[in-house]
Every structure is written in structure tokens, then in C-alpha cells.
Amino acid sequence: MLRFIKVQGESMAPNLHDGDFVFISRWYRKLKIGQLVVVDHALYGFIVKKILHIAPDGQLWLGGENNKSLQSERIGWVSPRRVIGKVIGRICASQSKCQ
16 A cells, blocks of 8 residues: 655755655565655654664664754654555655755
């Protein structure tokens, strides 16, 4: 199943910008470091972040792409069960910001 999620904020710039849409899929075999995921965080709701580290028990350490991002320490370790989907594509809101 594919879903569209609207990006809010600039925490993932320059790769994703406010107003972009990402396609996410629940159909993945294994999450890997460097992949972008959408998680339903207990405090922050839906957030798009990059996987920075995967603990031996499968917990994910996530982060943004720039200094406007929510700090990894504030996000904390995230259970892989909170992953809504892996980002597999995007639609740019503005062609001038599309890379």
C-alpha cells in the first residue's frame, strides 16, 4: 500500500522541503541506515527522518538533514513498529527547490 504524506517544515532540506509530498510504502523487507522513513512519534506525531543508527534490538535512531531539524536526542530511540512507511519517492512543491 502506498500513501502520500505532506512534508511540513525544512528539517529535511535540501532533500525535502516544506510543501513537498513523499510517497511511502509499508512493503519493505528491512530498514537500513540512510533510508528516509515516516514515523508516528508519541510526542511529535508524523515526522520524516533519516535512519542514523539501528540498535541490535532493532530500535531506530533518527535525525534530520539540517540544523532546523528536531534533534535526535529529543526524538530518542524509536521502535520500528512506529514506522508508518519507508520513503520511496517525492513530488516537489516548487520546481526551483527540486534537485
